[in-house]
Amino acid sequence: MLERFLFEGSIQFSYISKLSGGEKRRLYLLSILMEAPNVLLLDEPTNDLDIETLTILEDYIDNFNGAVIIVSHDRYFLDRVINKVFSFEGNSEILQLVGNYSDYREYKQEALQEVVVEKVSVEKKNKNIEKNKIDKPIKFTFKEQKEFEEIDEKIEEKELQLEEIQQQVNNSGSNFMLLQELLATEGKLKEELEFLMDRWTYLNEINEQIQEGKNNN
Template identity: 55%
Template sequence: MRVIDYVKERGEYVRSEDGSLVSASKMLERFLFPSSMQYTPIGKLSGGEKRRLYLLGVLMNDVNVLLLDEPTNDLDIQTLQILEDYIEHFNGPVIAVSHDRYFLDRISDKLFVFEGNGVIKDSVGGYSDYVAYRKEAAKEMAAPAQEAKAKADTWKKTTATKLKMSYNEMKEFENIESDIEKLEAGLEQIEEDMAKEASNYSKLGELMAEKERQEAALEEKMARWEYLSELDEKIKNQ
């Protein structure tokens, strides 16, 4: 079977966001199958091209709801970008399960977050909005503790107790900017490797897992840098 016949078998047209009809040929072009490829036998396509064609075949059924289960695990980066663009203009609800925070930021306007121990919370916006909300909530919960800490700091000042860094904190502060630069460079390298290994799903999974570990380490280092910088400023000003 040829590429165009496979798509037309599922639908000659699909309805766009504005209600107009888009032909199978135009949809193929949108999914990176130019007219020169549309009469190619499917057997001659690469693995990534076959997955892209299968995805288009599903969408050509003129679906009105999309259910996506970890789509970033099965699609190469190029196909994923096409899917994200399609979802952005899709005239219907999209329900996706994903651990990929960047994908969720691109497509979602509401999250159901599984926080563990049977707790599910809904959050308006994408993943970054949820993280910002969690940080704000944590600040509000920490306010009483911060107030108590402020009182303790006032008491320390009145008793002439001077702030100072421990030896380990001084060594950490000396090296922390270099550590952050190394982590950021490592993340850039991982993203380059992910682009190169876009069709190697086993390797891509390993790289995504390593990327999450590196991001967590970077977030922790940034928090330590902020704390130590504030402490250094207080020591200089006391």
């Protein structure tokens, strides 16, 4: 193992204090690997290793029988040693992808392209819908046309019924049972009148748009 990590000959008997910074890091890495772990957790391993040590580490990982978990921003190192990517995408989502970093980048680019194509398709569809709305003349349905023609008369009739009930309420005197029935009828008539007024507003708005369309043509 010492020779594999470039500690050859007499250097194997040197004091640690005599080693260079790169040699000390290489020795520290070697001391961990000599414990024969079955899992390696490497956090930004390329930050403090020289090229020689990094090459040795890559070769060691290639022949390592256990699991290796690497956190790194070094795409070239990841392309060299990994075969599965766990990418934290945000919103508690973790993407798992078999392959190296380049495979992951290609997957993300294809996914982004699909999103762009889908967005363009949706925008085009929405534009067509809006165009159809503009091109298609606004008009009443048969039922709405009939309702529009009769709505004023129905409102007037409902107002007369409500006025009559209110007069009966005023004349009910101390007849509590009759008063209860009249008040219930009054409440129902008010609800019906309110519904008719809402429909009147809606139908007249459509009628105004129809008239504007005719004037523009």
